[in-house]
Amino acid sequence: SNPSTTKREPTLPPGFSREAFDRAIDDLRGAIGGEFVEINDVPLNAGNYYHPSLSHDSYAVLEEDYFVPSAVAWPGSTAEVQAIVKWANRWKIPLWPISIGRNLGYGGSAPRVPGSLLIDLGRRMNKVLNIDEKAATCLLQPGVTYIELYEELKRRGLGEKLWIDVPDLGGGSVVGNALDRGVGYTPYGDHWAQHCGMEVVLANGEVVRLGMDSMPGSKTGQCFPYGYGPFLDGIFTQSNFGIVTRMGMFLMPNPGGILPFMISFMHKEDLQPAVDILQELMVSRLLGNVPSLRLGLWDAAVYGSKDQYWPENAGRPVTDEIEAEILKKADLGAWVFYGAFYGPDELTSAQWKVVQSKFAGIRDVRFQLREDVPENSYLHDRAAVFAGVPTFRELAWHQWIPNAGELFFAPISGVNGRDAVAQVDMCKKICTKHGFDYLGTFYVAQREMHHIVTILWDRSKPEQRQAADRCIRELIRTHAELGYGEYRSHIATADDIMATYNWNDGAFRKLCEQLKDSLDPNGILQPGRSGIWPKDYRGKGWEI
Ligand code: ADP
Incomplete structure (x- = not known):
């Protein structure tokens, strides 16, 4: 489709008439050059990872036309960024800077306040x-x-x-x-x-x-x-x-060598002992990178769609029995651990032996290197990532359901079986209740794990989108009740998440607000980002 054939009325900055907005845009064009400012009046086309949309969040979890910028500017220098910021202070127009705008699952390129001016730093400031x-x-x-x-x-x-x-x-x-x-x-x-x-x-x-x-x-x-x-x-x-x-x-x-490996834990119940063992390996730095422990079902999604595995699924979450069948078909463990050792072969082969001995007591555990797995194994792609080579196969799991929109829920867990099991059980229960598969992975650092949960919904079904929104809010609330908070958020859930970081009557949020009011008295920069609102927005119903 040719986007220039149909125009959409742009979403204006708060309190602006079209006429005042046009004057503001003319002023901006004068400051940085007419060709580097565009009003966002194109249709809200979906966009994808390779062509991320600048018009809205391609994976909009609220109404598609809510998180929408009024216009986009492409500054070419720090001085031009300064000029845009001064312009925004003159006109009281909110700004939303992005570097690339591929922050999919967390809001993509979209601004928190509708009608903000998007500053796309990526196009010209890319040296x-x-x-x-x-x-x-x-x-x-x-x-x-x-x-x-x-x-x-x-x-x-x-x-x-x-x-x-x-x-x-x-x-x-x-x-x-x-x-x-x-x-x-x-x-x-x-x-x-x-x-x-x-x-x-x-x-x-x-x-x-x-x-x-x-x-x-x-x-x-x-x-x-x-x-x-x-x-x-x-x-x-x-x-x-x-x-x-x-x-x-x-x-x-370059460390002089790398030994990527995969350990499959065949049974669900292995999660607790596996993570408890992992804790010792991470804290002692025997494992020195950021390995990941991925739900087998999520790996299955890299190899095929839910329909392919389960033709009669009719859009329901997979049951435990079906999950077991899928894992069997895809030859995967209930949890799949990807890690790597760095250094010369003598060193890494010795480390690999130690790690195997640590996990050896887990029933049916499977240890594999690249030479032990088929050519299409995801281990090869993880191995590339472990060596700093950019890959794109991770996009494959979007095929799990048709038209997938994604939303990330990302709580922090300790590196211990108790936290991991508590979060997985809770996530699975709540995702299933709202009609979604639980798909989770842990990125394991020395003393914590980022537990990344993706909620995938069919973008052609608004009721699924709304269910995803309800699901994530319940996940945020229930995790906070257990003492677990998120490390990052989608723009739509920032307020909910900030509200959970409320020790001592919200002392942290208040400190952020104090900084905000002092650094940005006009409240022009990313109002609402991470749940931090400038004074003119607070208590006026902007929170979601
Ligand atoms: P990605 O690199 O994944 O494409 P984005 O460019 O979308 O990420 O950035 C993610 C978020 O980080 C943005 O929405 C914005 O809030 C913030 N951000 C990105 N770049 C900058 C920047 N240069 N200055 C300030 N904030 C930024």
Whole structure:
């Protein structure tokens, strides 16, 4: 379809008439160039991972036309970002910066407040500013994706020497992902922990450099993150206090070898003992990367659709008996653990022996290396990710149901069987109650696991979308009652999640609001992000 043939009335910023909005847009065009501003009046076409939509959240869990920007701007420099921010302060128009906009399952490119101006930093601010080969660091603009950084290293002949850490999919922004505190799977998997130095445009239009780069002519900006004085970098993650226009990141030197492996735990009940054993391996750093422990059924979705496994399913969640049949058909364990050792073969083969001995007491446990599995095994793709090679096979599980929309629920668990089992049981019960399959995976760090649950619904069925919304809100509430909170949220659930972090009468939220009011008195930057609302929005019914 040709989007230029049909136009949609744009969603205007709060309180704006069309005429005032057009004047504001003309003013913005004057500031950064007419061709770099577009009113969002295209039809809300779905978009997909390869062509992420800038018009709305492709996986909208509320009405599709709610989280919709009024217009998009493509700044080409930090100075132009400052110009946009000053413009927004003049017109009191909310801004929503994105680096790439592939944050699918968490809101994609969409703004929290309808009618915000989207700032797409990705299109023009996408340069690799520096790579320091010996120190293994880089300095990036927000538009650099994992795949682009990977390609750039190869182009400079450094692909063998320096590795990157990719998340499940390689199309997102390295800076954007770190700012949302996303994870990958190498020893550098905690992306935020690898950042070093950043440049931020504040909500008043001023620009600041943090860490060592706050000194003019600094020679150590990507060597030491803390600089001098208070360490403020963290307040610019998952927040609405600034727009990050460049960031330094550590790269991983090629460790001289890698041994990816897969351990299948054949029975559901193995979860508890497996995770208890895992705790010892993670805390002691015998396992030094971010391995994942994935529900076998989710792996099954990588290999085929629910219909293929279960033709008579009629849209119901799989029962325990059907799950067992599917796992058998796909030759999968109830839980599948993917990990890797890094270093020369002598070292990694010895580590592999130790790990096998630790899990050997679990009934029917299966240990496999790449040479033990068929060519289409997902282990090969996980092995690539463990070596910092961007892959896209993770998209395959979207085929589980037709027209899948996805929504992530992401609570933090301890690395212990008790927490894991409590969360899995709760998630399974609640997902099933709302008509969804429980599909979960644990990304295992040294002392915690990100438990990632995807709720998949059929986008052609509004009642399923609404059920997904009810389901996630119940998951948030019930987990908080057990003392478990989320590490990241979809824009639609930010208020619910912030409301669970309410120790001492919401002291944390109040501190965030105090910062917000001081840094952004006009409330123009990402109102409502992470449940932090500027004073003019608070108590006026914006919370969802
Ligand atoms: P992805 O890299 O997955 O495409 P996005 O670019 O969509 O991620 O970013 C995810 C979220 O992180 C955005 O919605 C925004 O709130 C925040 N964000 C991303 N980039 C920046 C940035 N440069 N400055 C401030 N916030 C950002």
